[in-house]
Amino acid sequence: MSTEHTRGVRLRPEIVAVPAYKQGRPAPADGFKLSSNENPFPPLPSVVDAVTRVLSDLNRYPNAGGGDLRQRLADRHGVDVEQVHLGNGSVSLLSQLISAAAGVGDEVVYSWRSFEAYPGLVTVAGATSVQVPNRADGSHDLDALAAAITDRTRAVIVCTPNNPTGTIVTAADFERFMGAVPSDLLVLLDEAYYEFVTDDASVDGIPLLGRYPNLVVLRTFSKAYGLAALRIGYAVGPAHVLDAARSAAIPLSVTDAARIAALASIEAEDELMERVARIAMRRDQLRDALIAQGWVVPEAQGNFVWLATGDQTAEANDAFFDAGLTVRAFVPEGIRISVGEQESVDKLLEVAADIVRNLPNGHPAKRLG
Missing domain, CATH: 3.40.640.10 (Type I PLP-dependent aspartate aminotransferase-like (Major domain))
Known part of the structure; x- marks a missing residue:
């Protein structure tokens, strides 16, 4: 066998160097998955019925x-x-x-x-x-x-x-x-x-x-x-x-x-858009609550919010996970948190309050002045 073969298959180096897309961690048992910007509402029965008929x-x-x-x-x-x-x-x-x-x-x-x-x-x-x-x-x-x-x-x-x-x-x-x-x-x-x-x-x-x-x-x-x-x-x-x-x-x-x-x-768009309106309202309430805690949160217009946790991103991600919440960490910049079930909001705010309280003074995630 040649030396070339023992080194393995030749691949494009630029592709090998690109990190593969990875989903967020699965939610812990009895926890909430807030890492993938999914719609937290289950599919409508009419949609499930339509899909079932083609199976x-x-x-x-x-x-x-x-x-x-x-x-x-x-x-x-x-x-x-x-x-x-x-x-x-x-x-x-x-x-x-x-x-x-x-x-x-x-x-x-x-x-x-x-x-x-x-x-x-x-x-x-x-x-x-x-x-x-x-x-x-x-x-x-x-x-x-x-x-x-x-x-x-x-x-x-x-x-x-x-x-x-x-x-x-x-x-x-x-x-x-x-x-x-x-x-x-x-x-x-x-x-x-x-x-x-x-x-x-x-x-x-x-x-x-x-x-x-x-x-x-x-x-x-x-x-x-x-x-x-x-x-x-x-x-x-x-x-x-x-x-x-x-x-x-x-x-x-x-x-x-x-x-x-x-x-x-x-x-079924009318019913689905009513759900979207509820998610948008929940998003705005969540952002307001985070700002009140001391976070600097950009204007949120998707179904998620962004926390600029900077060099504390990995630690903050672990804190959320330990509390039963999976979020999406982008080390070392920040964390994206999907707007999920209403039951997840209180737990999310409780953990976020502890994180921002313990960030060092002058950290970019905190409101300055």
Whole structure:
């Protein structure tokens, strides 16, 4: 056997160097999972019934093109059906679009910290990430984002509300940004948490598609609609761009169960959006309580809040876990906490009060002055 073979299979070093995406720790027994931004409400019976009816056809390949769901979404958003593309979660769509636009020698620009999957998706495509630091309040610095664009840039990602900090991009700022970027540069507006936004100033990307032929908007049924286990999202944008994404997609990756669940969820939308409103109200109450404890919490417009625990992140994460709460730690920056069951809020606030009380004076998580 050759020396080369004894060293193992040759792999792309840049892929080996990228940390694989990891889910948060599972919740302890009798605890609460607040690490994955899941909808805490169980699926509606009507949605479960609709999915159950398709399980007898598991021996058949799915209708992955999803013409019925795409038409429903196209009618809703006032676009042609070819301007809607389905994927198994919005992250899958991001992967397809990045791969369609960028390769070796190209750059993809995005704010950081933002969705943790972005760096891996760019690297897998063969391109290079250009990460632009967020502002001190956790929001995108759109002027810096525009300034980072070069002739090597092939795509730019804007995430609003930003995961994990929860801040929005306003409509005015986004339109100014679009006016500053090249008209042939693909702009991916990641609106995975769109339904939770209560700030009227926030951008709403889909109505802007007619003005910006380089814009694609991404949304998902995982969060607000409670279909995280089925992994279905959609993109709305120019047909020729989405055709390129379809070419980069894994064939037949959208299941019938996911498609049918999405259609049933649209039928039950009034009930689901009432749940979303309750989560948003709970989020605002949680943020207010955390601020009262001394935390500096960015404006929260997703279904989560952000605690800038800095160099105390690992210790804070362990404290929450020991109390029966799994949260999402980004060492050494901070912790993202999903808005979960109402029963989890009191325990969460009790632990958070102890953590902030014991942080050293001058720590960035504490209110100064």
